[in-house]
Amino acid sequence: MSVDAATVRRIAHLARIAVSEDEVPHLQGELNAMLAFVEQLSEVNVEGVEPMTSVTPMQMKKRQDVVNDGEIADDIVANAPATEGHFFLVPKVVE
């Protein structure tokens, strides 16, 4: 399988990465090189094989459903590029 220029633009948008028109051919070439490389997996017989979900066989640990953290709003917003009080600021989302 390979991707065309329109697909590159669609993936970039899905990945939320702005891509200029002159970057598209280069990205298309690189993505297709990677896709060509992984193509060899299609020759493996995977019939009846379970997909891996956990590399170490272990029971999923569960935490107590209790409050064990919080009251650290200052810490949470400490690295934000734009804040007001304890809120993150973003451009207007809803018209």
Added chain:
Amino acid sequence: MTDLTSLTLAEARKGLADKTFTSLELTDAHLTAIEAARVLNAFVMETPDQARAMAREADSRIAKGDAGPLAGIPLGIKDLFATRGVRTTACSKILGNFVPTYESTVTSQLWRDGAVMLGKLNNDEFAMGSSNETSCFGPVGNPWRRDGSNTTLVPGGSSGGSASAVAALLCMGATATDTGGSIRQPAAFTATVGIKPTYGRCSRWGIVAFASSLDQAGPIARSVRDAAMLLRSMAGHDPKDTTSVDIPVPDYEAAIGKSVKGMKIGIPREYRLDGMPAEIEKLWQAGADWLKSAGAELVEVSLPHTKYALPAYYIVAPAEASSNLARYDGVRYGLREPAKNIIELYENTRAEGFGAEVKRRVMIGTYVLSAGYYDAYYLRAQKVRTLIKKDFEDCFAKGVDAILTPATPSAAFGIGEKGGADPVEMYLNDIFTVTVNMAGLPGIAVPAGKDAQGLPLGLQLIGRPFDEETLFSLGEVIEQAAGRFTPARWW
């Protein structure tokens, strides 16, 4: 007094305990070495004041007889580990001037045991790379150069700063992380020892995530014993990481010098690649001979799905990365690019903040997880991963204690030499190491010799899950036979 930077961690521990020198003296010696080695670009942030304060604290605890196992030992920390109050960037522009308000579990355990932080070490951006050339702080120089050449070579990656700093005697050991070979490949390129423990052995909490089902922390050190000492402090159960395993951490150092007599060592035939340099083949044979003289039994084994590990990795790892890196949105931390609306804010920030390799992987990951392609790519890759793991399980079920392979398909190469035209060329560096991540197993890289141009080469030992001790015992045999290697200083 001998140069304090040339000691191993084990020797420094003894010197501190005997009061031959203080941690402050040991720390200052390393801070001076770091300053003189800035051309290597191994450190992206030096923290001398914090280092001296931690050293003084260690000295007073040593004086009181209340010293932890790493008391007063100066270390470097890969910039992927969150360090409270000290800028942590994953060497990406998108994290900008991020200063964590918390400490990663692994580093907090090192400080608990008395270690001293010298600063933060360079790495490939978000640990994506095999040469440390994708860092937003620029490439790292390998202290090793080809005989008679002054071309600067890469130290490998992604833990290139860690490997370079340890090899150049700028720190006594370093933290590192390994998703596809990022501890073992740079260790092999710099004649240092690097171990990626079993998945779940070290907590991932507070480490910038790349591919969560593959990422593991581990040390890069000057000797096998030093690596054992560091791993003991780094490992352990952490309730904050649900994949961290609640089993006791053994005293890894006790495994050093233990007899390997009667151990069964597998030599996997699929690792004998066409076109593999003769000197790597020779080194592999030498490693087998050393283990044999130490009483181990060598058996040929088969890991039939080996060739599929790297392609499967380049689906699984980018898929997980595309999900993990979705958090860099320009809203909560890090870089933010101006925009008219929120979608543009995300798109502009990520276009500006991510480097080319990261963008490529996020995009491929987005593609393989997108509607209509999930089954063909991601699900198939996860099935292949099951088969890769089963290959190892079958091998261990036949009584094999560990597997011996080369660590890398070549020695270090020059900056800008690889991956320019085709990203896959760079990816092939991890061909011997990536299987271990896919199967969640422990793997250690130990220096074993040099190539014809005088560059270091390493061997890899792969162990059963949570049997790092066997790797330390076997690694010690190789180190004793091969000796240790130090680069000639040119910086």
